[in-house]
Amino acid sequence: MPELPEVECIVRDLRSCVQGKKIVGVEFFFENMLPGITPEEFAGQVCGRIIRSVKRRGKYILFYLSGDKVLEIHLRMTGRFIFHPVPVKPEKYTGVIFYLSGNISLHFQDIRKFATFRLWEKQELYRATPFRLGPDPLEDNFTLESFLAIMAKKPGSKIKAFLLDQRNFMGMGNIYTDEALYRAGIDPARETGELDLKEKKRLYKAVYSILQEGIALRGTSVSDYRDLRGLPGGFQNRLKVYRRAGEPCPRCGTTLQRTVIAGRGTYFCPQCQV
């Protein structure tokens, strides 16, 4: 479900809702998100700890807990958190309820059950996936120079695959990648090495601006995405090409097409994207 803008919105909301609260209980309804650890062990590791801060790296959510523990959560396709200021019963897809101090609770829901929870010692966190991948586009080190340097290392990659590969940059997913390539006017099937400097600059700006707009509109809800209050985002109304095959290009009127690149459905305008 969520890409960088959605995760960023979730993390900002989590900070205002649960930062400083103590985890007083954890209840599981399914446990697919816990590889290699039982729900009892997990509860034993987190109960009694205070949520000191909530951070994001790419699409990963990091709960920094008291006692130097870090809970790393990846929502994958359909994972979501819903904040409840008063106790409510679990819903059909509720997998976990975190009971917090102040009688509030955080419900984790996941239709497809792909999401993952992992616990780290803070000093071991550098070994965790979020810190072994590429830079995050919202961090200061996402400059045009770094973008060009990383792209130069992968001249044979298709540009769509390059943007989706989290080892290059973290946070881009299928929706924002197609929209950024449309905005930059670049054919998703081209190789990064074929792009001239002007095109690379356009792409850099398109990636940055599309992510910022996604955040400003509180994410994209094409189907499942909801924020911490259960509300949909607004960027789905700004999508130009994603899931619009067969419709006219909003810029030139040419019929938008769908193809498969990097194993993902890819939407583009064959006229505007060259």
Next chain:
DNA sequence: CTCCGTGCCTGTGAGC
């Protein structure tokens, strides 16, 4: 290296 298929799950929508 890159690409590709597969698996993990459940739901939706189109076509028959």
Next chain:
DNA sequence: TGCTCACAGGCACGGA
């Protein structure tokens, strides 16, 4: 109405 199929916001893994 009901069945089957393609597709769905992600990522890890193994093989070519």
